[in-house]
Amino acid sequence: MNHSVVYTELGGPEVMHLVETPEPTADAGQVVVQVTAAGVNPIDAKQRAGGRVLPPIEEPRHVGFDGAGVVLEVGPSVSGLNVGDRVAIVETRGTYTERLAVDARNAVPIPEGVSDEQAAAIGIPASTAYQAVRSLGIEAGDTLLVHAGSGAVGQAAIQFAVDRGARVVATASARKHPRLRQLNAIPVEYGPGLVERVRAVAPHGITAILDAAGTDEAIEASLELLEAHDRIGTIVRGADAPGWGIQAWSGGSAEPLTLQEVQWRTEAIPLTLDMLATGRFSVEIGARLPLREAVEAHRLLAAGGSGKIILQP
Numbered sequence: 113m114n115h116s117v118v119y120t121e122l123g124g125p126e127v128m129h130l131v132e133t134p135e136p137t138a139d140a141g142q143v144v145v146q147v148t149a150a151g152v153n154p155i156d157a158k159q160r161a162g163g164r165v166l167p168p169i170e171e172p173r174h175v176g177f178d179g180a181g182v183v184l185e186v187g188p189s190v191s192g193l194n195v196g197d198r199v200a201i202v203e204t205r206g207t208y209t210e211r212l213a214v215d216a217r218n219a220v221p222i223p224e225g226v227s228d229e230q231a232a233a234i235g236i237p238a239s240t241a242y243q244a245v246r247s248l249g250i251e252a253g254d255t256l257l258v259h260a261g262s263g264a265v266g267q268a269a270i271q272f273a274v275d276r277g278a279r280v281v282a283t284a285s286a287r288k289h290p291r292l293r294q295l296n297a298i299p300v301e302y303g304p305g306l307v308e309r310v311r312a313v314a315p316h317g318i319t320a321i322l323d324a325a326g327t328d329e330a331i332e333a334s335l336e337l338l339e340a341h342d343r344i345g346t347i348v349r350g351a352d353a354p355g356w357g358i359q360a361w362s363g364g365s366a367e368p369l370t371l372q373e374v375q376w377r378t379e380a381i382p383l384t385l386d387m388l389a390t391g392r393f394s395v396e397i398g399a400r401l402p403l404r405e406a407v408e409a410h411r412l413l414a415a416g417g418s419g420k421i422i423l424q425p
């Protein structure tokens with residue numbers, strides 16, 4: 113019997129339960145994956161808490177969108193994937209589980225040298241960060257400010273921007289500054305005086321801003337630091353962004369992603385796996401917990417530790 117984390121009502125972490133669920137089978141165009149690692153993302157908690165508009169819960173809602181594992185079964189009309197292949201699972205609801213049917217296009221082969229947990233850690237964060245960096249048109253000569261640079265999206269955005277030749281200034285609490293320096297970003301503490309601190313380390317000015325924090329402070333500082341509001345983008349304050357004249361990608365935005373933005377998110381996964389395999393990208397892994405401790409994983413997420421939390425089925 114398979115086991116999966118589900119909830120039937122919205123609320124705190126404790127609404128999630130590990131329950132028996134049917135064994136998945138691979139329909140046409142699908143593979144069944146034995147999940148070895150599931151990445152925990154803020155969106156999992158926001159949806160669970162009712163912070164994102166979704167249809168009413170009519171049957172148990174499965175949790176998690178990112179994961180990794182080994183292909184157990186290949187359905188009809190699938191090419192390029194074989195039983196035993198290690199794959200990253202992206203854009204698939206229900207990765208907090210032991211076994212999962214995944215559309216073949218969302219099962220991306222993991223190159224040698226990349227661990228399952230690294231692969232499980234990149235789905236939403238790397239695809240979002242890469243798309244944001246491309247949407248902002250970051251290139252050599254830019255000085256990008258990343259709010260919440262120490263988070264999973266922030267760290268990925270720093271690395272993509274540095275890879276494209278940009279200078280990066282990133283906000284984080286002081287204890288996370290060493291990690292930002294490792295990624296070649298200039299760390300700055302958020303909090304009162306943020307604008308002055310950013311100006312001190314970027315005297316020639318900031319040319320683009322990615323907000324992954326969503327605080328009023330991050331938004332107000334951004335509007336003050338950069339006149340070209342179209343080069344400011346948020347992934348958190350989508351609902352408010354039009355009023356400020358800044359870009360927004362999901363995060364509560366009424367505007368869907370453009371086809372180009374979706375394309376960038378898709379191409380980010382094999383690109384990031386390749387960068388991981390060749391040592392040009394790193395992910396910070398935080399707590400590792402067994403699947404039955406999903407509730408604790410969400411409590412840790414809310415408490416704001418360091419690194420990507422991984423569930424191990």
Ligand SMILES: NC(=O)c1ccc[n+]([C@@H]2O[C@H](COP(=O)([O-])OP(=O)(O)OC[C@H]3O[C@@H](n4cnc5c(N)ncnc54)[C@H](OP(=O)(O)O)[C@@H]3O)[C@@H](O)[C@H]2O)c1
Pocket residue numbers: 153154155158236237240259260261262263264265266283284285286288302324325326327330346347348361362363364416417
């Ligand atoms: N729109 C989209 O498509 C999309 C996609 C992915 C994520 N998101 C959203 O983007 C946000 C970040 O996601 P994530 O996966 O990177 O989360 P994460 O890994 O949990 O990181 C969150 C970061 O926020 C930082 N932070 C906390 N308070 C802050 C403050 N007052 N000012 C600046 N930074 C602060 C924390 O850093 P310190 O510990 O240093 O304080 C932490 O590193 C979440 O709200 C998430 O839901 C949106």
